[in-house]
Amino acid sequence: MAIVIGSGAGGATMAKALSESGHDVLIIERGPAVSGSDAYLQYANVDAGIRLMRAFCLGGTTMVSGGNALRCLEEEMKGYGIDLSTYYAAIEDELGVKPLPDHLIGPGTRRLMEHAIDLGYPVSRMPKFIDPDRCCMDGLCAFGCPTDARWSALSFILDARANGAEVVTGQTVDEIIVRHGEAAGVRSGSRIYQDDLVILAAGALETPRFLQQLSLPTTPLFADTFVSVGGVLPGIGMNKDVPMGFYIPYDGGIILPHYSRPFQSLLNEAGFSVAEEDIIGMMVKIRDDDDGSVGEVIRKGVTVGDAERLIDGATHATALLTGAGVDPRTLVSAPLRGSHPCGTARIGVSVDTNLETTIPGLYVTDASVLPEAPGSPPILAIIALARYAADRIGR
Template identity: 45%
Template sequence: MVLIVGSGAAGATAARELAFRGFDVTVIERGPCIEDRDAFRCYDESTGTPDLLSTSCVGGSTLVAAGNAVRVLEDRLKDYGVDISRDLDALEGELGVSELPETHIGRGTRLIMDAAESMGIRVRRMPKFIRPSECKPCGKCSFGCPRSAKWSAREFIVEAVEHGAELVTGTEVTGIIVEDGAVRGVTTSGGSFYDERVILAAGAIETPRLLMGAGIGAGKTFFMDTFITVGGLLDDVGFCDELQMAALIEMEDFILSPHFSTLLFPGEMKRSVLGLMVKIADEASGRVEPDRVVKHHTEADVKHLSEGAALAGSVLVAAGVRPDTLRSTHPRGAHPGGTAPIGRVVDENLETSLQGLFVADASVLPEAPGAPPILTIMALARRLARHISSD
């Protein structure tokens, strides 16, 4: 049997692959099993600094993601002896990853794309794991797709269960059972589960806390793919109802992508808001502690955010936004990671110093991707499942 803690991109992928290979798999999830459209109810409360976005439910944050499927850190991981190229290829095929057709590019996004191109900036449609025939653009990706047109890890959990995996919901893992330098199971709010193989996929905040409790020095580094949204007003552009992040501008130190945020203007003005997300690969200058997350942005981080904000403002003005209405949100964290990095906390097979204890989520990423990492996280989990099945 294999115990998997967490049912997001990593946990669901590992569960599915191992169940397909005939393993007895138990997935333990803190949150409930819900319909995609109800995902907004499962956002974790973020009350402090940094402001981190996460959800607790079957499928995890994939239910509220924008459906972006970008190959990140593929070459960097090879420096650590980790080749995920064939896993990325396979996942792109299984998930039907593609750039969405012009019918799904809204007016506001098209204005941004045309403006960027007129400035000599290369822009492309964002590759996504969204089924175009089922998608009716509505701007609700980050709340849970009302039509289930976007792939989420919940689909992989369903497949895993169909192949014999057990799903335990509403149960929080509280500790790792260790004996003679090897894992023997986990303790939970609902009792103990025993097995000699455990995969932690609880996310880059909770996973290092579990590792710390087992005596492993995790959580000493932390990044979050810091982002802001720059926006302004263009009368009745209707951008708030469009498919979000449908285009991608890749610069050396940041990316830009069309993005609506309710933080920019009061609700009655939302139909006239046009915005661009600025996302950076921030330095791993934070840490995770048992009761808090500490994050300080470096001088380089601030510089890259500022440069991105300036370019975003220029593109938005070229798209028709009134310059005197430009403003920005506060920095937030989209993709927490790097808290149990490959080469320091786990080896190339994602195994810790405790025999049989593996990590498969964004904790293992050696540096910030600066772009959506879901596909890469899934590829790492897929590779791990293959390693376990061949062991």
């Protein structure tokens, strides 16, 4: 049996791949199994200086993702001797990854996209793992998808179950058991699950704590820090747009259309009485510095370099918003958040190029292993790395 701790992109991918290759698989997830429409209730965000975003439920944070499917760190991985190109291509085909189609480009997104193109920005439509025929365009992807139009790790978990995998929810793993220097199972409360293959995919804020218990090295935290900037454009209706329908790369990160739920209250506090449909916004997401740490307390701040990248991106976003018709007096910015905690068990330090730790049989396959801040959605990279690792187990 292989024991998989966590059921997000990395854990679910490993569970599916290992069950397909004949392993008995046990998935242990600390959160509950929930429907897509209730996934937002499972957010377990952490205030660490900036607000770090995650969810505890079956399927993990994929249940509240925007459905974005950008390749990231592909060239950087080659520096470690890891070529993910064939894995990316296979995953894109399997998940039906395609640029967001024209009929799912909402009015606010379209207005910003057309203005950015007119100004000569390098605009690309966001590749998505969203079934366009099932999308209800409610603008709530990050709260959970009520029609399951957006892929989530639940589909891989269902595949693993069909191959005989067992899934346990609502149970927290307390300890990874090591005997004679090798992985031997896990302890959850008074229960012991024994096996010599343990896959650690608990997320970049939990995985390093397991490694620290075993005196294994961990690494500083990235989080793809982002800021959302918005203002008033009466009747634009961006609150119903499929989020992040296009992206603009810039030196330091990417800029995307984004309706942030805090905008309305921020505008009301600033003296503007507006409805949700009267607000338009953009997100600036940066490749941030690794100044974060995970221990008894989780900390993630903003370095001078981070601030410069955020200001640079926000300058572009503000220009695009005002050019699209926003009254500059109404511009507000939401508090800083980190959407992709990662990097706390990096390849080359905490794990080798097979994603195995120095304890034989203990692997890490979540965002912890990313060697650099992606600065863009990492789900595709996590799936690709997990499949890469699964192919090497038992070689």
